[in-house]
Amino acid sequence: MNTTEDSDVVIVGAGPVGLMLANILGMYGRSVTVLEALDDLIDYPRGVGLDDESFRTIQTVGLVDAVRPHTNPQHVMRLVNGAGKVILVNNPQTDEFGWERKHGFIQPEVDRALYQGLSRWDTVRVLFGHRVEEVVEDATSVTAMARVAGADGEVSERRFRAQYLVGCEGGKSPTRKRLGVKFEGESPSTRWLVVDVNNDPLGTPNVFLGADPKRPYVSIGLPHAVRRWEFMLHDDESEDQVTDPAFVNSLLAEHVPDPSTLEYIRRRVFTHHGRVASHFREGRQLIAGDAAHLMPVWMGQGWNSGMRDATNLGWKLATVLSGQADDALLDTFTDERKEHAKAMVDLSLTFGRFIKITNPVAAAARDAASTALNLFPQVKSYFADMRFKPMPRYTRGVLADPTTRTAGRAAATLTSRLIPVRTANNKVSPVGVQFPQPRVTTTDRSDILLDDAIGNWWSVIVWGNDPTRMLPTKSLDTLATLGARLVAVVPETQRDWAQQYMDAGVLVLGDHTGRLKKWFDDRPTPIVFLRPDRFVAGACLAQDAPATLDAILEAMHFVGSPAETAVPQGDRTPAAQSA
Known part of the structure; x- marks a missing residue:
């Protein structure tokens, strides 16, 4: 049985x-x-x-x-044409989320x-x-x-x-x-041969996308001395033919001095979806x-x-x-x-069409246009810094609109007519996007990443003030039921003062890099309700905090729970690793 x-x-x-x-x-x-x-x-x-x-x-x-x-951190990608000329470089230098x-x-x-x-x-x-x-x-x-x-x-x-x-x-x-x-979308008919080898025979550490109209290719340097190539296949080339060692060696002849000595991991045909x-x-x-x-x-x-x-x-x-x-x-x-996944699919399909042009006239036009656009620093940095990649922005879900405090929806801009909003340097709403992760200092640890300080659950982050003095008792009781951590961020110069002035239950963080001050200075949202996945559920002025919290709880269908069944906070957080 x-x-x-x-x-x-x-x-x-x-x-x-x-x-x-x-x-x-x-x-x-x-x-x-x-x-x-x-x-x-x-x-x-x-x-x-x-x-x-x-x-x-x-x-x-x-x-x-x-x-x-x-x-292999800082993996640089270079798009090259059939003549080997670099027409686009992707090498973002930002570390807003704490990592390369x-x-x-x-x-x-x-x-x-x-x-x-x-x-x-x-x-x-x-x-x-x-x-x-x-x-x-x-x-x-x-x-x-x-x-x-x-x-x-x-x-x-x-x-x-x-x-x-x-x-x-x-x-x-x-x-x-x-x-x-339903699984909606397309599966382009173009096939590719992927070849992985050990003991990288080239040794170059980065990525080259070959927009060669004769046969587009990819060459990728990976950790542990692994090299990957991908080659676009023509319609008349069968899978048996292209995985034959002699054929693979012929493809690699322009890349490697002696393909016959390579230590292959695999040779496989695949189709993009x-x-x-x-x-x-x-x-x-x-x-x-x-x-x-x-x-x-x-x-x-x-x-x-x-x-x-x-x-x-x-x-x-x-x-x-x-x-x-x-x-x-x-x-x-x-x-x-769903919407962000679709945006990434669409961008990947578009980029693939750009790379795999095989018509020589169209490829020449693409290369000429890329060369011309690279003359403009703003366009060049747009690709270099990867700003073309759509970052996740949730407009529906566990959110509260920063202007109307509507539950479950959040507009991408701040539209309040209050002077703090009208005079703000940045009127793009932080709600629905990831909060940055700079380094901070606590009483016990110096120069650690933000997430390692605040733990793995909900947080309420306040700039320059004690959250227990800015929120009413009802809101504080609800946050306690949720298991949220109360966090005050102050300039490092004020951390000792804040440690003595603020409630003992508030985690005080010193902003010794100034990056959090810059974030709060640009936005009229000194109170941030941060979800466990590091997305901003709500952000507002102090007097709007109770209504914002209520809208967030409505959006997440919050029913509360006895303390003994609440999600663990802090005690199961893995050891901090801020390498």
């Missing part, structure tokens, strides 16, 4: 998204079962780009030290670091060789039936019941197909990562988009499971993530 094994969440798929989501839920004390059909993690290279937003999430779950050795904007990385090693990190949480387990073939959902739970092959070849079935199931099984997601969710699911939740089942969106490789955003999903969904599941919010909160996962 089959027994049913219980946990809070079942995650199907031990890829990077499933592993990160399990780490986040484990950090919040939730029980998780990860079911993976394969017998081990995938060990061949796939994604090659890791961005600053993803590194911030890695920091949150305390795995910076484990991941950092498998990365771009890293090359070895995905199998980073994925394994995420997997090994799960051993810290005794509420999380990963079961390999468990293929989910049927899922049954009722009003209170969802049960996954997994097929398991024993060492003797005998097949058995195990049943896993949870309150929610998240499908993270990749682009062919059985979860998405079972739910009947640009698709986004119509919605990411159906009842007690959700999809994330490639199961919810597939994008071409050009912007290096497939892995990172999956990390954004896990970052967004993890705290929401933890909140619902703790009893602090109605599960309507989970509907905001689609509201907040």
